[in-house]
Amino acid sequence: MKKLIIFFVVLAQVVQAQTPVPAKPQSKPIALTGGVAHLGNGQVIQNSLIAFDKGKLTIVADAATSKVDLSGHEVINITGKHVYPGFILPNSQVGLQEVQAVRAMNDYNERGEMNPNVRSLISYNTDSEFAPSFRFKGVLLAETAPTGGTISGTSSVMEMEGWNWEDAVHSADIGVHLTWPPINRRQFDFSTFSFSVSPNKDYDKQVMELQQFFAEATSYGAQSTKDANLKFDAMQGLFSGKQTLFVHANNPKEIVESVRFAQRNGIKRITLVEGLGSLWVADFLKENKIPVILPATQNLPARTDDDVDLPYKLPHLLTQAGVMVSLSNDGALHGARNLPFYAGTAAAYGMSKEDALKTITSNTAKALGIDNRVGTLEVGKDATLFVSVGDALDYRTNVLSHAFISGKLVTLPGNQQELYERYSKKYGQMK
């Protein structure tokens, strides 16, 4: 099975099939009955009734106790199956990066250091072949973010389907990504053919540059007559609290300094991204209510001396310490469809299943500042959810029967499934 999947991935790049046609808006109320509902906030309803209309959840209830008239609803019986809020992939380059090796297809790293004004939204490619492969595993929303430089740009949250970016956008311009300067630098020493770590002697200077940028951006907001500055315009949402500052930092000292920096500069919403060193400063993150978006759990430890299972158990350890954790995908983008299983690994290493689920649903929505609309199955929220035949955090049972994005029933099979079908037939003929 595994071998086959790898095989398909390779072929998918060769056979240029079209992405599935986006679905029509929800035309009538839909009710899902009898499924095990994982609400994303820790609660589970064993025999649930979930209904939604015009793209919004209207009923989330225990089917046994609620007496609701479902006339007018399209009722889908999902008894024995599981229903989940759509998984959310944070900090990705989906829609900005297709084939990384092809320079022409890369639109995620603008030149320059301070680029808050570049917006991932307008580069987002709805025909990306990644989106169908994500939603097939229940990842129905993704943050797409610029990378590179010091201030990389402004990110948005996209629905994993739509005709164009205006159509696909879920939450536009939710925040700005900042990569904190490293306190130490790793340098390759050719004489010993190994890496050595030395202090970054430009650290103070780099922090000073950032300080100037933030200070001037702040005062720019208060100036009545001024020459327009697109970069500073793009920073204002951070100061008003409308947008989140996504701080990328790993070293525990960088984490403390970057968070304090942001606080001193009046940033109201701060989310730590990467944060491999978070465990050492967990108390600090907890007290300052800083959510952390960790890299994938299915990873090798960052350092030789780390526990071999540190990446697996880190979400649990941090959660235990009172830090709100969510999971992302680092490295090549195709791995992002495994987001549910990253949570599954966290569950295998200490977390409860429902807590692990939070790391790809409600916690992520909070970290991105979109929790008023998504992340849990609650009345009034987006009807962005899916039905799986079994536990969606498990490779074996993450098999989707239905997926809805804002109430739209999306076509699940994509290019990969097409190829799977096609070649299944070939080997079927050979039998």
Next chain:
Amino acid sequence: MIISILKKSRILLGLAFVLSGWSAIAQETFPRNDVKDSRAGLFAFTNATLVVDAQTTIQNATLLVKGNRVEQTGANLTVPKGYATIDLKGKYIYPSLIDMYTSYGLPDVERVRGGGFGGSEQMESKTKGAYNANQAIRSHYNASDEFTINSKTAEELRQQGFGSVLTSKPDGLARGSAAFVTLNEKNENTAMLKQKVSANYSLEKGSSTQTFPTSMMGYIALLRQTYLDADWFGGQTPRPFSDQSLEAWIQNQRMPQVFAATSWMNILRADKIGDEFGVQYIIKGGGDEYKRINDIKATKASLIVPVNFPDAYDVEDPFDAENVSLADMKHWELAPANLATLEKSGIAFAITSYGLKKTSDFMPNLRKAIENGLSETTALKALTSLPAQLLKVDDQVGSLKKGMLANFIITSGKLFDEKTIIHQNWVQGEPYSIKSLDTKNFSGNYSLTINSQAYNLEVSGEAGSHKAKIKVNDTTSIDVAGTFGNDLITLSFKPDKKNPGSIRLSGWSESTGWKGKGQLVDGTWIDWTGNRTGDLQTKSATKPGEAAKKEELGKVIYPFTGHGYPALPTAETLLIKNATVWTNESDGILQNTDVLLKDGKISKVGKNLSDGSAKVVDGTGKHVTAGIIDEHSHIGAGSINDVAANSGMVRIGDNIDAESINVYRALAGGVVAVQVLHGSANPIGGQSALIKLRWGESPENYKIQGADGFIKFALGENVKRTSNPSSIRYPQTRMGVEQVYVDAFTNARDYEKKWNTYNSAKDKTGLTKPRKDLVEETMLEILNKKRFITCHSYVQSEINMLMNVADRFNFRINTFTHILEGYKVADKMAKARSSCFHFLRLVELQVGSSLCYSL
């Protein structure tokens, strides 16, 4: 696997920061490679002690900066909307310092080795193009053409508080123009405030490979001749030829003139050149001005003074100590008081970092100067307003008045206090961080809880340099190593003295103290907290007697060398009684005779003299004679030889060395006056100086006023460069030597004619004023019997030849010296009425037939 490596390298190697293209001074003409990033640069620095300039300090001040300029200053100003406020409570703001003598951002000068007397002479300049005939005249050079930002040097200077500098390439006697630049690292276009600010000169040849000049007096002669040439050249339209160096020289006269000297004696030499041509230089000294403070003051020059105090000498071992001279020891002692001495004497001076081994020594040395009496006000002026005024850039830098450049430093306290830290150096409205601005003070008592074990931690010292210890009881404590950042803290200590293991803690600060994680001696990870429990008990401010007597400094001696006087001697009334007096007059030798000296003269010679005011010296059994006069000497001069075949333009008198120990030694032998002669490197050497050995006096006071002019000629092997096989200088034979003389005097006659024609013309319109040539002038003096020849001589043919030349040009040779074969032509010499001076040395072939008899 590949994915994982890629990812890590991104995390760990990423982030190559590049300075953003933004600048407080927008450069609209430059192409942009980004969206426009126009920043108003509005900053309000509040609650600071603002030192506007050395005279004006505002408490609780607000400094408003707009872009690259100071917008407003004042006490408790309301910060307008749109300014980024930086609270500087407890901090100071100073205008950033100015160094008006650097070569910042300019390429190094190639040092030339050798030159002078070895190898083949280079007779002409190797400067390519239509430039001056002498390679050491580089007046055409503009520092602005070559200036390039040098981040490393800029940072070193900024760390000492400098914000702008004059930069000049230290190359050549005339060094061309200097540029005034700030220490920003953005680009040269904004860093260069003014392209041509001063014209710079020195008494160093720099990279010139041309043989002439090679001596101090040669340098002075060349500068003197260049002033004359520029005047002659500039007076003609059209010019007689192209000389871009002279053109630039003429243009450069409009700017402040800065002269680099290296010692007090060179300051006097430089000033004297200026006096001849009506130029008042600003002179960069060597830091030893205190040695002759009155002479320095008399120059009326503003100075640029370094703080390059000598390191202490190692005198631990008494034998080694003998190698250190008294002059060196005294200079080591007194150099730090040099600036105070200058201040007391009312001399205007700027201070430079030039000459320091490490730029980081600047502030420590400056503080040393302040400890030695320099006032802080003068120190600040010398680094701000004064250099700005001298360079005429005081409309831009040197104070923090409205409209000035936003060039300032933020310090933790008074700038010159030892503990003061420079936090930030703002250049043209842009900050450069030196030491984190908001360094918190953590001093106090803390209760440290490590894994439920409690300790009493005491943090003492100043913000940024805290010390910590754990108090076990009243008498025992454990040292704690730590770094105390604003946000981060690291502590480590050995809980058990007998055990080498340490407890190591890292954490972050919170309102009540610190919190974090750490490892116990056995490596166990633990949580820890440090809660502030109170202030430290303050100790009594100063211990009794701590204001300590500062050791009194030693006295300046005259001259500043061993055997110098603590004070200059004055003429005394002196009665020498009962001596044997050699009158050297017709009276002959008088026995038991008294001599009365009064008002600098021999007042009376006779028996039984008395004078109530005189100091009496018993001369019984002793002899008194007029002081010995040495006709041929090479003592007491900064240089002896230059190398032009006709060096008649150089003057020993331009470089009298008033600190030469040989003067003292000659005095001890009874010599009171000497003719200091040029050497024998050329047929026509330089002009002599006739000096009295006034030990302790200034160079000019050595000279015998009203004495006739003399000049050195030389015959023999030296002048044809016999000892240098690769010499190409004319003459190489005694035949050529004669031609040098004939040529010189023939030309001098023609030169005289030209001037006579010009001077006698009633209507000078259309006439070109002849060029004033210092060689010709000297030759004319000889011909006109205003200057007399002392000639170094060996064999009879050349002695005969020179007398023959003199005859032809109708003058006579005053003195032949050495005159080894004089006896062979004594008859002719007697006829020519030349005197001779004889000495014997068997070092040269020509000495072979000298006689040890006086004929």
